[in-house]
Amino acid sequence: MIPYGRQDIRQEDLDAVIQVLKSDFITQGPVVPQFEAALTEKSGAAHAVAVNSATSALHVAVAALGLGQGDLLWTTPITFVASANCGRYVGADVDFVDIDPETFNMCPKALAAKLEQANKVGRLPKVIVPVHMCGQSSAMRNIAELVRPYGIRIVEDASHAVGGSYLDQPVGCCQYSDITIFSFHPVKIITTAEGGMALTNDPELAARMQLLRSHGITRDPERMTHESDGPWYYQQVELGWNYRMTEMQAALGLSQQERLAEYIDARNVLADRYDRLLMDLPLDLPGRLFGARSAFHLYVIRLHDAARRRSVFEALRAQGIGVNLHYIPVHLQPYYRDLGFTDGDFPEAEAYYSRAISIPLYATMTEAQQDEVVARLHDALRADQTAGQTPG
CATH class of the missing domain: 3.40.640.10 (Type I PLP-dependent aspartate aminotransferase-like (Major domain))
Structure with missing residues (x-):
């Protein structure tokens, strides 16, 4: 994994x-x-x-x-x-x-x-x-x-x-x-x-x-x-x-x-590499704020098709890619729903949640491991797309 x-x-x-x-x-x-x-x-x-x-x-x-x-x-x-x-x-x-x-x-x-x-x-x-x-x-x-x-x-x-x-x-x-x-x-x-x-x-x-x-x-x-x-x-x-x-x-x-500086440099190199390797896939990459250098604790992709998120997530996990999801919108947690919050209150946050997957990124990650993540992501997207096609 x-x-x-x-x-x-x-x-x-x-x-x-x-x-x-x-x-x-x-x-x-x-x-x-x-x-x-x-x-x-x-x-x-x-x-x-x-x-x-x-x-x-x-x-x-x-x-x-x-x-x-x-x-x-x-x-x-x-x-x-x-x-x-x-x-x-x-x-x-x-x-x-x-x-x-x-x-x-x-x-x-x-x-x-x-x-x-x-x-x-x-x-x-x-x-x-x-x-x-x-x-x-x-x-x-x-x-x-x-x-x-x-x-x-x-x-x-x-x-x-x-x-x-x-x-x-x-x-x-x-x-x-x-x-x-x-x-x-x-x-x-x-x-x-x-x-x-x-x-x-x-x-x-x-x-x-x-x-x-x-x-x-x-x-x-x-x-x-x-x-x-x-x-x-x-x-x-x-x-x-x-x-x-x-x-x-x-x-x-x-x-x-x-x-600390070594870790930040390594994470940014990996994030830049993800940007290049994933740019042609049907997903959105993390945006960069002008004037900021991220510590890249996480690298979050967002699938273009929200309906495919669960199947892609599960396929990656099944292939040993420890993807995660950060985060479920706080206002949709039961505790906060009990305080009066509900679906539709914060539409951008909810849209983000519907499409987001955190893929592996850490300072000691190797290029070979990153290539494996990218390959398995390609496979998961391709398999999910094929499974969703209707025979002509």
Whole structure:
């Protein structure tokens, strides 16, 4: 089976984790801050807060921004459910902005229209969460120009996009957002097994997220309500969570990030090669946003004929090609249907879903493996087309 994505674990990664296991600290030691510092250097952001998953990072981000009961969060329907769920975790309502059919990201035109209508009825979001689908940045400058006049806060869900760039700046620099989120799940660009990170240029937001990731407990005298009782003293000043990253995870991430540029280059070479090899097939290739360099976490094709998607998908799986589908529109999940969303609410997202297949792409993929994917895709499309023909 050629999987749609996979991690790359090398001897230096194993050595880094073993070194931590032999040290005095396997959690809450010096390596997590080192990993955070490495990611601030890579991204250009001033502060980084490592946590145990990108979902946790989204949760602490919106909580730090003060999102809560009665507030509204907007995100895109084509994403993993966590981009929306983070709003529900803090009691906020959630709505969606339809996608650009070429980039699969939040559409600035749809956002402008929705903002205009929301302003008229007095129901603007407090937080907006654009998602960098497949590793390509959303049109963040356009999005920021639209929402900032309303005082709306921005969280970039860049779970797919560590190592990518936008307008000559690294994704994660937070030039157009308050907070940016990275994921280090095994199929992402670099991995800590599970893990995530929230980056920001705001020291107060960073301090609040640090507090929230560890039970809301502080040892900082400046954050305490009264003078310390002694060197052992701490206070819980907020209701937080246990979202800390371990030293072993951070050690793996610290080792992996040394190869981040190598991974991004490899993924882009493979994506460009797919573009050439698939250009004559009856499908649409991923669109490229001007000024952005994708991290290419995913390579998503869309069949011209939606009715053929399932048979092609199943044929590829049967031939050992580990295709997948990213994603089912969030508003069509039963939980969100129960909140009032229904078919037809976001037509571009639904059209995307009807035709999309994620085909294998990962940094260590060989040209021979890629050729196998392309050959099996040719076969699946040809066989499906032949099976659908009516004898004359």
